[in-house]
Amino acid sequence: MGTYVPTTPAEQDQMLAEIGISxxxxxxxxxxxxxxxxxxxxxxxxxxxxxxxxxxxxxxDKNKVFRTILRGAGAYNHFIPSVVRSITSREEFMTAYTxxxxxxxxGILQAIFEYQTMICMLTGMDASNASVYDGATAAAEAxxxxxxxxxxxxxxxxxxNPEVIQTVQTYxxxxxxxxxxxxxxxxxxxxxxxxxxxxxxxxxxxxxxxNYFGQxxxxxGISAIVHAAGAKFIMxxxxxxxxxxxxxxxxxxxxxxxxxxxLGLSMSFGGPYxxxxxxxxxxxxxxxxxxxxxxxxxxxxxxxxxxxxxxEQHIRREKASSNICSNQALCAFTAGVYMTxxxxxxxxxxxxxxxxxxxxxxxxxxxxxxxxxxxxxxFFHEFVTECPCPEKVLQVLExxxxxxxxxxxxxxxxxxxxxxxxxxxxxxxxxxKGGVLI
Amino acid sequence: xxxxxxxxxDGQHLSLIPPCDVPEVMLKETREQPLxxxxxxxxxxxxxxxxxxxxxxxINDGFYPLGSCTxxxxxxxxDDMAALPGFTAVHPLQPEATVQGCLEVLCKAxxxxxxxxxxxxxxxxxxAGAHGEFTGMMLIKxxxxxxxxxxxxxxxxxxxxxxxxxxxxxxxxxxxxxxCSGPDGGVDLESLKAAVGPDTAGLMLTNPNTxxxxxxxxxxxxxxxxxxxxxxxxxxxxxxxxxxxVRPGDMGFDIVHLNLHKxxxxxxxxxxxxxxxxxxxxxxxCFLPGPIxxxxxxxxxxxxxxxxxxxxxxxxxxFLVVVRALTYILTLGxxxxxxxxxxxxxxxxxxxSRLKGTYDMPYDTFCMHEFVMSLDRLHRETGVSALDIxxxxxxxxxxxxxxxxxxxxxxxxxVEPTETESKAAIDEAVEVFLKLYETAKxxxxxxxxxxxxxxxxxxxxxxxxxxPILKYEK
Numbered sequence: 001m002g003t004y005v006p007t008t009p010a011e012q013d014q015m016l017a018e019i020g021i022s023x024x025x026x027x028x029x030x031x032x033x034x035x036x037x038x039x040x041x042x043x044x045x046x047x048x049x050x051x052x053x054x055x056x057x058x059x060x061d062k063n064k065v066f067r068t069i070l071r072g073a074g075a076y077n078h079f080i081p082s083v084v085r086s087i088t089s090r091e092e093f094m095t096a097y098t099x100x101x102x103x104x105x106x107g108i109l110q111a112i113f114e115y116q117t118m119i120c121m122l123t124g125m126d127a128s129n130a131s132v133y134d135g136a137t138a139a140a141e142a143x144x145x146x147x148x149x150x151x152x153x154x155x156x157x158x159x160x161n162p163e164v165i166q167t168v169q170t171y172x173x174x175x176x177x178x179x180x181x182x183x184x185x186x187x188x189x190x191x192x193x194x195x196x197x198x199x200x201x202x203x204x205x206x207x208x209x210x211n212y213f214g215q216x217x218x219x220x221g222i223s224a225i226v227h228a229a230g231a232k233f234i235m236x237x238x239x240x241x242x243x244x245x246x247x248x249x250x251x252x253x254x255x256x257x258x259x260x261x262x263l264g265l266s267m268s269f270g271g272p273y274x275x276x277x278x279x280x281x282x283x284x285x286x287x288x289x290x291x292x293x294x295x296x297x298x299x300x301x302x303x304x305x306x307x308x309x310x311x312e313q314h315i316r317r318e319k320a321s322s323n324i325c326s327n328q329a330l331c332a333f334t335a336g337v338y339m340t341x342x343x344x345x346x347x348x349x350x351x352x353x354x355x356x357x358x359x360x361x362x363x364x365x366x367x368x369x370x371x372x373x374x375x376x377x378x379f380f381h382e383f384v385t386e387c388p389c390p391e392k393v394l395q396v397l398e399x400x401x402x403x404x405x406x407x408x409x410x411x412x413x414x415x416x417x418x419x420x421x422x423x424x425x426x427x428x429x430x431x432x433k434g435g436v437l438i
Numbered sequence: 439x440x441x442x443x444x445x446x447x448d449g450q451h452l453s454l455i456p457p458c459d460v461p462e463v464m465l466k467e468t469r470e471q472p473l474x475x476x477x478x479x480x481x482x483x484x485x486x487x488x489x490x491x492x493x494x495x496x497i498n499d500g501f502y503p504l505g506s507c508t509x510x511x512x513x514x515x516x517d518d519m520a521a522l523p524g525f526t527a528v529h530p531l532q533p534e535a536t537v538q539g540c541l542e543v544l545c546k547a548x549x550x551x552x553x554x555x556x557x558x559x560x561x562x563x564x565x566a567g568a569h570g571e572f573t574g575m576m577l578i579k580x581x582x583x584x585x586x587x588x589x590x591x592x593x594x595x596x597x598x599x600x601x602x603x604x605x606x607x608x609x610x611x612x613x614x615x616x617x618c619s620g621p622d623g624g625v626d627l628e629s630l631k632a633a634v635g636p637d638t639a640g641l642m643l644t645n646p647n648t649x650x651x652x653x654x655x656x657x658x659x660x661x662x663x664x665x666x667x668x669x670x671x672x673x674x675x676x677x678x679x680x681x682x683x684v685r686p687g688d689m690g691f692d693i694v695h696l697n698l699h700k701x702x703x704x705x706x707x708x709x710x711x712x713x714x715x716x717x718x719x720x721x722x723x724c725f726l727p728g729p730i731x732x733x734x735x736x737x738x739x740x741x742x743x744x745x746x747x748x749x750x751x752x753x754x755x756x757f758l759v760v761v762r763a764l765t766y767i768l769t770l771g772x773x774x775x776x777x778x779x780x781x782x783x784x785x786x787x788x789x790x791s792r793l794k795g796t797y798d799m800p801y802d803t804f805c806m807h808e809f810v811m812s813l814d815r816l817h818r819e820t821g822v823s824a825l826d827i828x829x830x831x832x833x834x835x836x837x838x839x840x841x842x843x844x845x846x847x848x849x850x851x852x853v854e855p856t857e858t859e860s861k862a863a864i865d866e867a868v869e870v871f872l873k874l875y876e877t878a879k880x881x882x883x884x885x886x887x888x889x890x891x892x893x894x895x896x897x898x899x900x901x902x903x904x905x906p907i908l909k910y911e912k
Binding site: 001002003004005006007011012014015016018019020024026027028029030031032035036037038041042043044045046047049052053055056057059060061062063064065066069071073074075077079081083086087089090091092093094095096097098099101102103104105106107108110111113114116117118120121122124127128130131133134135136137144161163164166167169170171173174175176216242243244245246247249250259266267268269270271272273274284290291292293294295296297298299301303304305307308309310312313314315316317318319320322323324325326327328329330331333336337339340341342343344345346347348349350352353355356357359360378380394398403406418421422425 | 755894
């Protein structure tokens with residue numbers, strides 16, 4: 001068996017003598033008789049590090065790693081600078097606990113403070129928390145922030161990522177909040193329908209920008225509709241797009257959230273990622289989760305602490321604004337290092353490459369394959385095309401090491417990021433042409 | 439030290455992204471707000487974060503007896519396995535046939551964790567313990583709704599519970615009834631009997647509890663709740679005392695959440711990411727969040743439970759954390775897991791035994807993997823509080839225990855040495871604790887003034903909350 005216990009049998013005897021007992025079993029005296037399972041636990045026998053490495057590596061080897069990825073839909077294959085991996089794998093950050101003991105946790109607290117600052121810069125919003133589990137739970141927590149006695153109905157665009165909608169649905173089932181899904185028109189939110197649906201009891205509307213189909217929504221127009229009904233406007237935004245598109249603040253959002261994975265985190269079969277969460281000044285005390293704030297120490301030196309804790313569960317218990325008692329600290333740290341490494345220049349360039357290459361692929365598919373774009377609105381780095389035989393297309397791409405777009409209602413949702421070269425895009429189109437259309 | 443925004447100079451940058459190799463396209467409407475991210479070169483960037491890393495206390499910096507947090511050693515092999523490109527480069531929406539290895543990880547972890555907890559199925563979706571609690575409460579809600587049992591709206595929680603318990607119950611739409619603990623630290627059976635009734639939805643319990651005590655009446659407790667028509671939820675925060683030794687499922691619990699970042703050695707990351715899988719008994723399996731992983735004829739697939747509460751998170755949970763935990767379980771195996779728990783309990787009792795002639799132990803009995811001390815008397819006699827003692831520990835290079843928790847003990851310090859600390863490390867820590875007690879008697883001012891050796895001294899938390907500064911502004 002493998003073990004990380006350093007205590008030797010001799011030391012164990014010394015400890016037992018100090019306690020005044022003869023066997024560790026005596027310490028389990030409160031466990032009802034006959035309930036122990038140690039002798040019949042149906043688990044494999046422990047193994048050495050060498051053997052465990054082989055066992056787990058063989059599982060990893062059963063996955064297919066694609067050389068070219070043209071799929072997004074909530075998880076994105078972006079470039080991760082070496083310096084990001086190098087810094088974020090330092091064991092101090094990796095192994096520390098939540099920074100309750102501020103005097104010996106300034107590194108984490110300052111890093112979170114810097115992360116909060118950069119997320120505010122990116123979104124244009126007033127305040128950010130230290131992150132939550134992922135973009136979907138950030139959306140769900142944002143909805144919870146808006147509910148009050150009179151406003152008990154939440155609205156969400158059907159053009160949002162389906163996993164986000166499902167997560168918000170679960171949280172709403174918990175809080176007995178009615179969730180209404182607002183229909184789409186031509187791949188974008190039906191603003192007319194939204195306007196007619198919002199009443200006095202509307203707490204908020206959640207809009208994803210760019211939306212699930214890659215389309216840019218008329219967020220300014222929708223913002224006006226939502227605010228005219230007296231509801232809060234929540235935006236779920238892509239952080240790479242934020243480097244170039246109008247900020248949620250400029251669109252008039254009260255709360256802006258999003259999936260932070262594009263900011264330097266690998267796709268990792270879905271996690272760990274982080275949800276970023278920001279709001280306008282007037283809503284800061286309703287923001288859930290951990291927040292780092294600046295203060296001074298006994299000598300007047302600048303320092304950082306977890307702050308506004310009066311909102312939180314360890315103080316408020318059943319009256320807390322949320323049950324969350326952690327953040328995705330290491331992931332938020334990663335996002336902070338990523339934004340620092342990229343800088344304004346790098347992030348704008350990555351966004352430019354995303355939009356340009358996505359349009360290049362869309363053009364090739366239209367011209368070379370003759371498939372139409374399903375929606376005619378402006379898009380960022382994702383778009384839906386029609387496709388006569390999605391299964392066949394995706395299989396032939398897969399056979400050539402390419403993960404094609406995601407099949408979505410009657411078409412394919414493609415995504416292109418800065419890591420895909422023109423040559424790879426041309427090759428993908430050629431493969432489809434050669435493999436399917438001939 | 440400087441913030442990253444105060445480093446570098448205008449125009450400094452890294453060379454990361456190539457020029458555009460296709461015709462350039464840009465959005466019609468672009469941002470007008472400036473994007474004033476840091477401008478640094480790579481050297482300066484690494485120096486900044488290296489300096490920050492020296493202002494962090496990790497597991498490898500020293501003794502870390504944070505009660506209820508299980509700060510055990512985080513094996514490096516786990517991180518190596520989680521960094522395999524065969525895991526990190528996989529898109530969560532790849533076709534099932536191309537992610538068989540990932541699904542095998544989820545399936546095996548589920549199987550082993552079910553065996554360890556005595557549950558029938560498990561979801562890996564919840565991202566943390568509190569997220570697991572919420573999921574568990576939602577299972578109870580869905581189960582009751584499905585039976586048309588809508589009058590059951592109350593969750594019973596002992597006063598020694600972690601604050602997330604009541605907060606999670608409320609998020610799922612329940613109201614909370616607090617029951618007090620008996621003089622022995624366990625659930626007071628009479629209070630429990632008085633609390634249950636036709637409105638009881640369930641009970642949330644940690645066992646061993648937050649005082650570090652295994653409740654000897656556990657079978658009676660779960661029976662009382664079941665007979666009243668409620669379900670029993672096990673908070674797995676303290677599983678490290680009993681992993682592989684006794685199972686929540688056998689104690690009568692219907693639902694359990696685990697903290698892979700505690701019992702199963704995955705790193706805490708400075709506050710996350712963790713992982714909070716939720717297991718349940720057969721009668722609740724159809725309500726689990728989906729999809730869950732299943733195996734048939736050597737092929738793994740994801741299926742949605744019939745009456746699923748839905749998703750609690752996008753995709754498959756904190757997958758890389760599960761990879762680490764599975765690596766740990768495979769390493770320790772059926773003998774290593776109970777051996778680790780037994781040593782966790784032995785170490786805690788040894789440390790308590792060495793301190794109890796000096797510090798007050800409010801419960802005069804053996805503990806499990808952690809024990810609580812009360813500094814109430816010391817505080818009254820010398821003015822030195824639990825907080826002062828923790829700050830004194832910082833000056834000796836030790837991470838303090840959890841303080842002021844559980845809240846039912848005055849001036850509490852909750853100490854959990856874990857199985858991965860050596861006898862020498864525990865002995866050294868004991869000497870420091872004894873020395874600090876002496877200092878409290880002879881020179882209390884020194885402790886009021888501590889710490890003096892840390893990068894910053896005591897921080898003004900009241901000021902931080904009164905005038906919140908939550909981001910850097912020029």
